[in-house]
Amino acid sequence: MPRRTQVGIIGCGPAGLFLAHLLARAGIDSLILEARSRAAVEGTIRAGVLEHGVAALMQELGLAGRMLRQADRHAGITLQWRSQRLHLDLAALTGGKAVTVYAQHEVLKDLVAARLAAAPGSILFEAPARAVEGIEGDHPAILFETAEGGAGRLDCDHIVAADGFHGIGRGAIPASIRQEYGKTYPYGWLGVLVEAPRSWPELIYASQGDGFSLLSTRSPTVQRLYLQCDPADPVEAWDDARIWRELGSRLATDGWTLTQGKIFQKSVIPLRSFVCAPLRHGRLFLAGDAAHIVPPTGAKGLNLAVADVLVLSRALSRAIHRGDASGLDAYSDTALARVWQAQRFSAFMTRMLHRDPGETPFDTRLREAQLEQIALSPAAATALAENYVGLPFPAED
Ligand SMILES: Cc1cc2nc3c(=O)[nH]c(=O)nc-3n(C[C@H](O)[C@H](O)[C@H](O)COP(=O)(O)OP(=O)(O)OC[C@H]3O[C@@H](n4cnc5c(N)ncnc54)[C@H](O)[C@@H]3O)c2cc1C
Structure with missing residues (x-):
């Protein structure tokens, strides 16, 4: 029919x-x-992570009841390299905008x-x-x-x-x-869900030791953590001890300890950029x-x-x-x-x-200089913050 x-x-x-x-x-x-x-x-x-405009659209459509009760508004993120943490005040840099972690x-x-x-x-x-x-x-x-x-x-x-x-x-x-434009990166992400309380009040994007890690959250009792890995890695290559060891080293900084807990979900995703037109x-x-x-x-x-x-x-x-x-x-x-x-x-x-x-020590220093520029330059920090909270939606004619 x-x-x-x-x-x-x-x-x-x-x-x-x-x-x-x-x-x-x-x-x-x-x-x-x-x-x-x-x-x-x-x-x-x-x-x-919901951009400022997406969270606002959920409210406009009358779909945000549970989000407003359960989700967290994050008005800042933390960047970390060489064991230093930089708080990026998204709200201050964007005229009060933030992201919603839901x-x-x-x-x-x-x-x-x-x-x-x-x-x-x-x-x-x-x-x-x-x-x-x-x-x-x-x-x-x-x-x-x-x-x-x-x-x-x-x-x-x-x-x-x-x-x-x-x-x-x-x-x-x-x-x-x-027309198709694309790029596949030579690394992937291992993502895990963990039963544990939060270790830090905002998301941490870190580049340290063997590469990237991201400390994110789902709720006061469930945390979402990611680690750069080989995209060909089977999940089994990452037992819990190895995950905690790597996260511990990639997020290490003086006077802070990552709270561990039961890992109850693991997955590996490839990283790619792709556009069709x-x-x-x-x-x-x-x-x-x-x-x-x-x-x-x-x-x-x-x-x-x-x-x-x-x-x-x-x-x-x-x-x-x-x-x-x-x-x-x-x-x-x-x-x-x-x-x-x-x-x-x-x-x-x-x-x-x-x-x-294939990174050389020179390449590593260039990446760190880019991070340092965000710490040194309000213009660089603002550019990152504006893009992270979300560029404005195209205007209606
Ligand atoms: C680990 C991970 C972390 C991410 N983190 C973020 C983040 O923090 N913030 C962010 O903005 N994005 C993030 N993303 C990306 C985001 O999840 C996707 O961009 C988003 O899901 C895209 O939505 P979509 O509706 O276009 O496609 P999808 O979510 O892929 O939905 C497509 C749907 O179509 C269905 N479908 C496929 N083929 C057919 C068919 N033939 N007939 C009928 N149905 C079909 C599928 O089953 C699916 O339900 C992340 C992605 C991953 C994998």
């Missing part, structure tokens, strides 16, 4: 869910097709629950999209597999592929017009990780996905309500301008904080 909606969305990640809420606010009907189960979507551990899967739980409460049946889980058709005409459709294993069809006016890096959407843009082909639009990936050092991936769909929702609203396609025509350029700024910042943070396997 074919279904019909105004905007068919592939993927129930941050991009797809924020888009569905923004469209609903604009009075536009949408349906999300998601390959995985609701439990898998709500249980995948990923990002944790795990991505908690955001997703809030957005899924609110969407299904407002529009029951508007997300189909375990319904993977297999192909899109008709995107160059006026009647596109998504062909998908139903949860029962049958063949489904979703007819729509517009399709948004918010299906992440491994989705099917990007490949539907013909290779002859699709354009973000539109006919009636198909790409948003979020489907179109671009940033290394997580700048905490930008989720935030960029939200910025994309904010621009796209306005453009779809103008096209659907006023018959004016100018926003859709401009979507790719408008979104990509912000994407490239985030790519620049993420690559800058990544290079400054990671030890390249």
Whole structure:
């Protein structure tokens, strides 16, 4: 039985869910097709830092109840190198802005629950999209597999592929017009979740000893820690003793001890930068990780996905309500301008904080000089802070 909606969305990640809420606010009907189960979507551990504008958007959309009760506002971060810590006062450097530390899967739980409460049946889980058709005409459709294993069809006016890096959407843009830019870094991140109290009041981005580490948090009793590692490392290569030894040395500073606890989750992720252009082909639009990936050092991936769909929702609203396609025509350029700024910042943070396997002592000193410049120059500190809390969203015409 074919279904019909105004905007068919592939993927129930941050991009797809924020888009569905923004469209609903604009009075536009949408349906999300998601390959995985609701439990898998709500249980995948990923990002944790929300830019100032994303947290504000959650409030504006009436989705921030739990976030406001449970999340932490961080008005500063700490940078560490050569056992020295530098407090970067984000709020003072950006006119009062801050980030919110609230795990991505908690955001997703809030957005899924609110969407299904407002529009029951508007997300189909375990319904993977297999192909899109008709995107160059006026009647596109998504062909998908139903949860029962049958063949489904979703007819729509517009399709948004918010299906992440491994989705099917990007490949539907013909290779002859699709440009892809990318870089894979020679290091990855080992991420662990730990049952322990906080060791430090704010996030610490450290570059010391064998490379990068990040001390982050999830709650007063659960901490999130990351270590630069070989991206080919199996998780088993990192037993708990090795993890604590490395974290201890990469975060060591006089008069402070890292609080240890039970490690209950470990994963290794590769680091890559990737951009696909354009973000539109006919009636198909790409948003979020489907179109671009940033290394997580700048905490930008989720935030960029939200910025994309904010621009796209306005453009779809103008096209659907006023018959004016100018926003859709401009979507790719408008979104990509912000994407490239985030790519620049993420690559800058990544290079400054990671030890390249082929690094010479000269290279190490250059990276440390970059960190020292942030300590010495208010202009350098402000540039980092402005990008970290998030550049303004593109203005509405
Ligand atoms: C360890 C780690 C730490 C990170 N830290 C941060 C951070 O601090 N801050 C930050 O901003 N970002 C961070 N990120 C990045 C962030 O998690 C991603 O950028 C974000 O999830 C992108 O959202 P998305 O909706 O575009 O894609 P995704 O979250 O990947 O969602 C895509 C969805 O589409 C579904 N899908 C795929 N194919 C199909 C199909 N064929 N049919 C139907 N559904 C499909 C997938 O199952 C998935 O649910 C981090 C990432 C990792 C891995």
